[in-house]
Amino acid sequence: MDKLLKILKDNARLSTKELSAMLNRTEVEIINQISELENNGIIKGYKTLINEQKINAGVTALIELKVTPKKEFGFQDIADRVMQFSEVESVYLMAGDYDLAVFVKGETIQDVAMFVSKRLAPLDSVISTATHFVLQKYKQDGVVLDDSKNNDIRSQMVKE
Amino acid sequence: MTKKLRVNKYLDTIPDAIITKYLEIGANPDVISLGIGEPDFSTPYHIREAAIEALSLGKTFYTPAKGLLGLRKEIANTMKRKNRLDYDPSTQILVTIGASEAIEVALITLLNVGDEVIVVSPSYLSYEPIVKMCGGVVVNVETKEEDGFKLTKNALLEKLSDKTRLILLNYPNNPTGAIMNKEELVEIASILKDRDIHVLSDEIYSELSYTKKHFSIAECEGMYEKTLVINGFSKTYAMTGWRLGYVCAPKEIIDVLAKYHQYAILCAPTISQFAGIEALKNGDDAIVHMRDEYDMRRRFVVDRLNTMGLPTSNPLGAFYVFINIKSSGMSSTVFCDTLLEKKKVALIPGNAFGKSGEGFVRLSYSYSIQHIKEALNLLEEFILELK
Numbered sequence: 001m002d003k004l005l006k007i008l009k010d011n012a013r014l015s016t017k018e019l020s021a022m023l024n025r026t027e028v029e030i031i032n033q034i035s036e037l038e039n040n041g042i043i044k045g046y047k048t049l050i051n052e053q054k055i056n057a058g059v060t061a062l063i064e065l066k067v068t069p070k071k072e073f074g075f076q077d078i079a080d081r082v083m084q085f086s087e088v089e090s091v092y093l094m095a096g097d098y099d100l101a102v103f104v105k106g107e108t109i110q111d112v113a114m115f116v117s118k119r120l121a122p123l124d125s126v127i128s129t130a131t132h133f134v135l136q137k138y139k140q141d142g143v144v145l146d147d148s149k150n151n152d153i154r155s156q157m158v159k160e
Numbered sequence: 161m162t163k164k165l166r167v168n169k170y171l172d173t174i175p176d177a178i179i180t181k182y183l184e185i186g187a188n189p190d191v192i193s194l195g196i197g198e199p200d201f202s203t204p205y206h207i208r209e210a211a212i213e214a215l216s217l218g219k220t221f222y223t224p225a226k227g228l229l230g231l232r233k234e235i236a237n238t239m240k241r242k243n244r245l246d247y248d249p250s251t252q253i254l255v256t257i258g259a260s261e262a263i264e265v266a267l268i269t270l271l272n273v274g275d276e277v278i279v280v281s282p283s284y285l286s287y288e289p290i291v292k293m294c295g296g297v298v299v300n301v302e303t304k305e306e307d308g309f310k311l312t313k314n315a316l317l318e319k320l321s322d323k324t325r326l327i328l329l330n331y332p333n334n335p336t337g338a339i340m341n342k343e344e345l346v347e348i349a350s351i352l353k354d355r356d357i358h359v360l361s362d363e364i365y366s367e368l369s370y371t372k373k374h375f376s377i378a379e380c381e382g383m384y385e386k387t388l389v390i391n392g393f394s395k396t397y398a399m400t401g402w403r404l405g406y407v408c409a410p411k412e413i414i415d416v417l418a419k420y421h422q423y424a425i426l427c428a429p430t431i432s433q434f435a436g437i438e439a440l441k442n443g444d445d446a447i448v449h450m451r452d453e454y455d456m457r458r459r460f461v462v463d464r465l466n467t468m469g470l471p472t473s474n475p476l477g478a479f480y481v482f483i484n485i486k487s488s489g490m491s492s493t494v495f496c497d498t499l500l501e502k503k504k505v506a507l508i509p510g511n512a513f514g515k516s517g518e519g520f521v522r523l524s525y526s527y528s529i530q531h532i533k534e535a536l537n538l539l540e541e542f543i544l545e546l547k
Binding site for chain 2: 003007010011014017018021022023024151152153154155156157158159
């Protein structure tokens with residue numbers, strides 16, 4: 001991966017001045033490359049990674065969907081429809097026992113259960129659903145969420 | 161009346177290490193420390209796996225005193241590949257407990273009481289105490305910020321005497337981050353060639369040279385015969401806790417080092433040696449990855465320090481910046497203590513690395529960018545409030 005992308009992937013809040021110092025390039029070059037990456041759709045946005053467990057922000061579930069692919073469109077058609085729902089956080093086509101991995105967010109377990117039975121299951125090409133609720137998030141997008149694990153291990157090691 | 165414990169008379173000539181206090185305070189979770197001088201990366205997993213395999217196969221016995229021959233062969237390959245230096249694995253390489261033991265065993269075996277040892281200062285804080293424990297006399301050659309903390313021919317000439325036995329060199333340098341390039345080392349070599357002086361070249365940061373490939377003084381004409389090249393795995397492969405290093409030198413020197421090492425140490429830790437073989441064979445990618453990461457942090461730090469009016473000598477090696485804080489009007493210790501008290505940021509006072517470090521503080525950038533940024537924001541506030 002490009003060095004600039006790699007840095008931004010971990011930390012999108014660095015200023016273009018800081019990035020230019022780190023990469024030994026001019027600030028103008030950095031600004032241009034970032035807008036190029038945005039225009040090409042390589043950079044899709046800048047978000048904040050929130051540890052939602054600390055603010056009781058609802059429940060997450062992984063729904064395994066088995067579907068019948070449509071002629072000509074394959075899985076794209078059903079994926080297009082599933083991702084329309086605002087409850088759906090992400091949709092991935094999978095190799096293996098099932099076809100689509102759908103991550104859904106809701107206020108309560110009931111909300112998610114209702115969403116699956118009322119919205120997802122009835123869709124034309126859906127053969128079956130299996131719902132798995134997330135109990136605990138340990139690591140998300142490459143970041144360990146437990147604050148105590150983020151302390152400098154070097155300092156802990158030298159304590160007597 | 162309690163009697164004072166009788167100890168080696170040289171021990172009293174050694175001060176307690178200043179750095180310990182700042183590292184201890186830095187370990188406090190409320191404090192943001194830029195004090196620690198060791199990599200923040202864990203040892204690359206393939207290296208750890210090699211050690212795990214050796215353990216599960218029960219390879220837990222002593223090795224030859226000089227180290228596993230397989231490891232010495234890999235060290236010879238590495239020295240050839242990276243430094244264009246030829247060493248015979250069976251007679252010219254000694255594997256040690258970190259570069260630390262290499263330094264100690266070299267000083268113990270080569271020094272006689274009263275011999276002078278040139279210590280290029282400010283310096284890594286272990287050199288002087290060990291020289292003193294061996295009955296040696298420390299002669300400091302102070303490097304200057306305006307020379308980029310490099311050793312110069314004239315400064316060295318001033319301090320050479322007929323009692324000079326050894327010169328301790330450490331480039332890339334801790335604590336200044338300075339490097340010395342080929343031309344500069346050739347200059348130094350030119351005055352040593354015809355003198356009966358050996359060079360202890362501690363090249364532990366050799367892979368952390370950011371603008372050019374590391375050059376060893378042993379590569380200079382006439383210096384191979386009188387140089388002990390010391391290196392190790394701690395900084396290069398993030399293997400500090402494994403305690404593994406080595407020294408390469410002419411056979412007659414390794415012979416005497418090994419003679420003492422055999423009595424004092426027996427051999428370096430076996431499991432670490434197996435890990436070391438894997439590191440040298442397959443660790444190049446990890447080195448590049450870590451070096452790139454340090455380099456970005458280095459540029460980040462230097463840029464920020466310059467912006468906030470703290471000049472640096474633009475360090476090109478290791479992972480330290482030696483910051484001139486004389487404009488604050490404070491001593492190094494007062495600066496660090498006040499910074500700790502007011503902003504809870506820990507740096508190391510320069511005088512921890514010798515008297516010539518007074519007026520400077522050492523910043524280590526072996527931390528994540530986010531961590532460095534937070535610390536530098538606080539340092540900037542501190543500097544602004546001083547004005």
